[in-house]
Amino acid sequence: MMHALMLTARMGRPFDTRLHVQLDNTCAENKNETIIAFLAWLVKEDIFVEAAIFCMIKGHTFTSLDQSFSTLITKMVYYAIATVPEMPRLMRDILVSYHILE
Numbered sequence: 001m002m003h004a005l006m007l008t009a010r011m012g013r014p015f016d017t018r019l020h021v022q023l024d025n026t027c028a029e030n031k032n033e034t035i036i037a038f039l040a041w042l043v044k045e046d047i048f049v050e051a052a053i054f055c056m057i058k059g060h061t062f063t064s065l066d067q068s069f070s071t072l073i074t075k076m077v078y079y080a081i082a083t084v085p086e087m088p089r090l091m092r093d094i095l096v097s098y099h100i101l102e
Contacts, residue, residue, distance in 0.1 A: 001021070001035075001038065002038070005042075005047075015047065015048065016048075017048060017049040017050070018048060018049060018050050018051070018052070019039065019042060019048040019050070019051040019052070020051075020052050020054060021035075021039070021051070021052070021053050021054065022054045022055075022056065023035075023053060023054070023055050023056070024055070024056055035053070036053075039051035039053070067098075068095055068098040071094065071095075071098075072091060072094050072095060075094050076090065076091075076094065
């Protein structure tokens with residue numbers, strides 16, 4: 001998460017005043033002291049006014065986002081990707097039905 005925030009800042013993209021983080025419903029990996037402390041630090045340092053964690057309910061794998069990644073991985077195993085530029089092209093072609101543009 002820190003890496004993504006740093007890249008966003010380096011690109012000159014402004015942050016909103018609120019940070020909303022959507023996590024899978026896994027206590028061990030997501031809802032732990034480290035994540036909560038990191039979000040609290042971001043607020044303390046005035047990077048965000050508030051930070052909130054939202055967790056998916058059990059069975060969320062039927063959401064379009066999760067389904068699109070499942071479809072992507074399932075279909076990509078059937079293609080030989082010879083060059084780096086081919087990968088994003090293939091990903092766009094597969095995900096177009098989910099209206100994912102970037």
